[in-house]
Amino acid sequence: MEYSIRELADLAGISTRTLRYYDEIDLLKPCKVNENGMRFYGKQEVDLLQQIMFYREHDVKLDVIQQIIHQPDFDVEEALKEHLSVLLKKKERILALIRTVELTLDDWKGAYHMSDQMKFEAFKESLVEKHEQKYGKEAREKYGDESVDASHKKILNMTEQDYERFQNLEKEVLRQLEEAVKEGAKPDSETGKRIVMLHKEWLGFTWKEYTAQAHNGLVQMYLADDRFLQYYNRNVNGCAEFLVAAVQCWAK
Incomplete structure (x- = not known):
């Protein structure tokens, strides 16, 4: 069975605009397009759209979904x-x-x-x-x-007090990072040191043993992983980079 773009959109509960965008980025192409430019989708496309929507439900980004579902061995x-x-x-x-x-x-x-x-x-x-x-x-x-x-x-x-402190520390580290970057503070400043100490305290709630080497290794991973970059830079660009540089200066 084949569906028009409107029929598939209604079936999946999404907009035709979304399907057109998926076509533009080569995420989900129609099985055919008629002489009037109307898109049609078959069983393979329906199944693929279901996979896309499953991954979107798990908050997976579209470019990552594209890499996954278009692998030859998917x-x-x-x-x-x-x-x-x-x-x-x-x-x-x-x-x-x-x-x-x-x-x-x-x-x-x-x-x-x-x-x-x-x-x-x-x-x-x-x-x-x-x-x-x-x-x-x-x-x-x-x-x-x-x-x-x-x-x-x-x-x-964790006790109730520990859990509350753990949650608040995470928010405080991010808040102070954003303020530091906005104000043009330097990672090797007292501001950078204070943020590193807060981050170190936060890590202490989950780490069995703290070492400066492990601290440096962790923040280096922040730069290599988009998930961490997006978290720290979600409001102010440069926060992740500031944290890495500050840890390199002050982690002991």
Whole structure:
């Protein structure tokens, strides 16, 4: 069965503009175009669009999706298994959060006593799972399973105060980086030193042992990985570069 661009857009719940853009960037080409310029899509294109939408649901960028699905050895079955695995883990996180909300409501009503530790367990488990999905493979290859598992354990064992400090430190590092870059501060200045000390403290919540060498190695990875670059430079360009240079100066 073939679909016009309008029919496929309606079927998938997306806009015809999106499909035209996918055609322009060679992500999803129609199987044919008639003499009037009307695009038509067949079964292969429908299946490919489904894959694209699965990856988009996981926040994968379009250029990365293009590299994945247009590989000669792209395996649809394996891709579907991967999607299922990711979605099941996401389901587990959501169910854990739902359970936390339910228990918190019971606690407020006096029907159940919820410890302070329990109030944050689901959030910490969700954080660990997200880190594992995003960076787990690379981290395990680079540092080994024992080191990564130990880091996850430290997160799960955080007290309420530790978890709050850990979350706030991450935000504070980014805030001060953005201010430093906007104000034209130098990485080797006292401002740079202060940011490095905050970043070091933040790492201490998850690292089994701190070393300046490991700190430098980590921030160098920030420059090589688009995910980290986009995180640190999301509001102000140059933040990731400032952090790397500051760590080189002040990590001890």
